[in-house]
Ligand SMILES: *[C@@H]1O[C@H](CO)[C@@H](O)[C@H](O)[C@H]1NC(C)=O
Ligand SMILES: *[C@@H]1O[C@H](CO)[C@@H](O)[C@H](O)[C@H]1NC(C)=O
């Protein structure tokens with residue numbers, strides 16, 4: 410339909426210009442155009458990621474440093490000796506870096522989970538390390554305790570000029586509820602930390618606490634509370650928290666809602682439900698520029714995502730819902746918006762094990778959403794295939810740096826979930842997308858989303874460099 414319209418348009422143009430309308434000329438023009446388009450595609454594909462560095466949004470010299478590709482030379486450790494008996498029982502399987510990552514006794518564990526000695530401690534006079542993020546290291550709060558805000562998200566409270574980081578407080582023992590159950594920590598509650606600089610975090614306590622006694626309560630410690638996110642409702646002046654509520658076996662698959670008058674709680678738990686009648690596991694909420702907020706959740710056994718607007722008070726969904734990324738099996742959605750386009754980072758579904766992130770884009774938040782490919786740049790191949798051994802949880806826009814964001818992810822430690830780490834990395838939107846899936850007259854509609862690996866980095870414009 411679309412092609413035919415274009416064809417007609419160009420015919421009219423040529424006739425109006427006075428030349429004869431000849432079909433061969435038209436056909437050759439079209440062929441030429443298609444060749445140009447193909448060439449353009451090849452060029453834009455081959456020049457990733459270098460093109461990004463030159464032509465991305467990095468007109469700002471402060472951002473250029475963050476867009477440099479930093480390689481990792483990570484080697485597999487030499488194979489360990491196996492007793493002849495063990496070798497007989499289990500034929501030798503090639504181990505991968507992911508196996509090493511998941512193996513508590515791996516010789517290279519310190520690379521993925523650096524010890525407490527390497528912790529980032531903003532309260533110490535860190536000298537040249539001040540304000541630097543070290544993805545994967547233990548990160549201490551202002552009292553010297555490891556930050557407990559897993560699967561989290563950040564609210565910027567305009568009224569106080571303060572950032573609030575909410576997440577799962579998991580400072581308890583990891584165990585399996587039964588043989589086939591996933592590793593878990595009993596629900597303790599939602600932790601909240603406040604900061605003005607996004608580096609020094611003060612523990613504001615548990616703002617929504619688990620139920621110790623009442624076994625039928627959603628928040629009973631034996632249940633599951635994951636991925637809490639908070640947004641502010643301008644109509645009701647309430648802080649509204651949405652979260653994934655489940656039972657030990659993940660069969661409840663519901664969302665939970667809580668509200669508070671203050672960003673530091675306490676939050677009153679309201680209820681749980683299956684949104685639109687569907688199972689809902691990993692989820693997030695997104696507040697758009699016009700004040701309308703949306704719920705995005707993995708559904709139909711994680712095979713697709715659903716998106717729908719919340720009501721005016723953000724306390725419930727409305728009947729409007731769309732299925733997106735159908736059959737793609739994505740979870741851990743993190744949404745953001747840039748230049749009127751909606752973007753989303755998701756992970757695959759492999760439990761606590763890391764997997765490849767994908768970036769998606771849409772002109773309308775309700776879809777259709779298109780998948781653009783893996784946003785990760787740098788590290789090495791396995792780093793990029795595992796989202797730097799982490800899973801997306803949130804994207805925070807960097808104020809003052811249009812097109813720049815902090816990509817927030819969790820490096821889960823299934824052997825000891827409380828010791829899961831945070832991987833924060835700079836993310837930019839700019840340059841052509843690698844996968845030319847949708848063209849509007851030869852030009853891709855979407856910009857590339859790029860997450861840059863760095864061992865150490867800090868926000869642009871901070872400190873003397
Ligand atoms: C900070 O960096 C400067 C120059 O690179 C160096 O001379 C100095 O020793 C460093 N200070 C600390 C505390 O690391
Ligand atoms: C336990 O929780 C349920 C569900 O929230 C509630 O209906 C019930 O009243 C609670 N029981 C007690 C003793 O608080």
Ligand SMILES: *[C@@H]1O[C@H](CO)[C@@H](O)[C@H](O)[C@H]1NC(C)=O
Nearest residue numbers: 587588589590656657658660
């Ligand atoms: C969870 O599943 C296990 C094994 O399938 C079962 O033994 C257990 O009773 C289930 N627990 C709940 C709370 O449904």
